[in-house]
Amino acid sequence: MNAIEVNNLTKEFGKFTAVDNVNFNVKQGEIFGFLGANGAGKSTTIRMLIGILEPTSGDALVSGYSIKNQSDLVKKNIGYMSQKFSLYNDLTVVENIRFFAGIYGLDGKKYEERKKWVLKVANLENMENVMTSSLPGGIKQRLALGTAVIHEPKIVFLDEPTSGVDPISRRNFWDLINELSEGGTTILVTTHYLDEAEFCNDIILINAGKLIAQGNAKALKTNYIKNPILEIESDRVVDSLEILEKEKWVGETSIFGNYIHVILNDSTINEQHIYQLLQEKNGIAVKRVKKITPTLEDVFIHLIEKDSKKNVQ
Template sequence: MELATDTHNGFAVTLRNLEKRFGDFVAVNRVNLDVRKGEIFGFLGPNGAGKSTTIRMLCGILEPTAGSGTVAGFDITRQAEEIKKHIGYMSQRFSLYEDLTVAENIDFYSGIYRIPAARKNARKEWVIEMAGLTEHRNSRTAILSGGWKQRLALGCAILHEPPIIFLDEPTSGVDPISRRNFWDLIYQLAGEGVTVFVTTHYMDEAEYCDRLGLIYRGELIALGTPGELKSRFMAEEVIEVLCDQPQEALEPIEQLAEVKHAALFGRGLHVVAERADDAIPAITARLKELNLPVNRIEQILPSLEDVFVSQIESHDRKEAPQREVAS
């Protein structure tokens, strides 16, 4: 791989006002983003938020409606075919040929990527080993489990050792152990200097990323490291309340003036408040009145999910009046 290509002021991906419309529907709304070289960048958002659409524009298979961007230093509208030589892409569907064997799938993609003859065999063995398919190299792909297919698909997508990898919900439909192994693999690749751009809607996976972008209704609503998001993007404070009957405690707590929002969380409640110091005594008092014993109540560091929910809610609050004016 040419070295010059994957640096554009040190950024693997740069996006400026990127926009994609399908008719009246705005799938991606003026997204600005810079992804540094060698970073694991996570794109977090609910289904239909525009994650896949963005990634497809970056891979040069979907043309943006407006805006611009570069991937590996190439323009996404004018140099799509150049980009394709420098990226690996894997979609949530693990697109393999099920009627071909493991080895035949690898041979096919290594031919398409024109891996030099000298490296071909080494790359093939690397993929087979990495995916743990030594025993199954001559089995048809159709019989493999989800985790195997996932790693084989990743292997086929990075046979040509691209400096940037795009993974679109790579762990959907895969068991937890395979997911964990898959992330080990991603760390390994990132350690070798590969930029990884990954979309997910799993909060725990988002924690593994170096940096995160929160996308909601086509808009990038928050950007930062997981730590930054938890501290900077959370204006309110979060209180965890552990009690025996959280369902019954939920409504009375939400009605308190000091509380903005409460939600069931595991075996307790997460309560969002302007100031935890004011809310804790109020909650304690209210629950005592209702004769609901509290096991523990304390301010905690918000989880990514808290941040995500709070960001979406504040986004909706901002949008709602505008929408009323519009309609």
């Protein structure tokens, strides 16, 4: 059964189409990654799914309820956490928990039980009277997530939950997401971090409001780039790049620190050609050339560039 079914969802702001006829399904209990550049339409889609924005056309079923005319029922069954820290800084930890629990109608024993759980996952046991503003970023983030799911929703929407959080806190945060997922909660998460995308059961990528790729990480890597990819490590990265880009057999290039990734148009080209071109013709010391399977980053850059070129034409 699908937790979320999105059908031809479209949102226009005046003449600008932010979300363009998007379709996808999210299975019950999975972690669903929603990727795309800034302004690609991720947040707009999420905001329609949680009932803040009304779609221009199309519809979606969230937990079986239409976002168009059953948004009250949708709201009862979801939790939401945005990139903005969404708790009250001028309330203490427990005051925040009590307030949101109160809004969701939790009281008595249930409240005590959930309060304990939130304090535990946020690592704030015995610190419930601390002012929220004084908590470190990572803890705040976990407290925000704990509070967002205090009513044990079936589906949780996380809109760039880890932006601006340090790597260790990010890792801890993902542990919590996995814990929720194991408990049967469906999670839809948007992110910029492609290492986070690897944790997702399913991924979609949108660009300029359109869905351009879909599948799990493995499928994306194998299905979307057929051509071989070479990873080149050389002395002069920028010079090497310039030289490579002049060659006909070079498709797309991208720099990753000291490395260059080259997608080849011509599968007869091999490592030897690169050494010849850079080292022998141009005198650039090449340390290493290796055929690799594409990373998610390669796939996304490839797909987005392809899509953007198409849009220009």
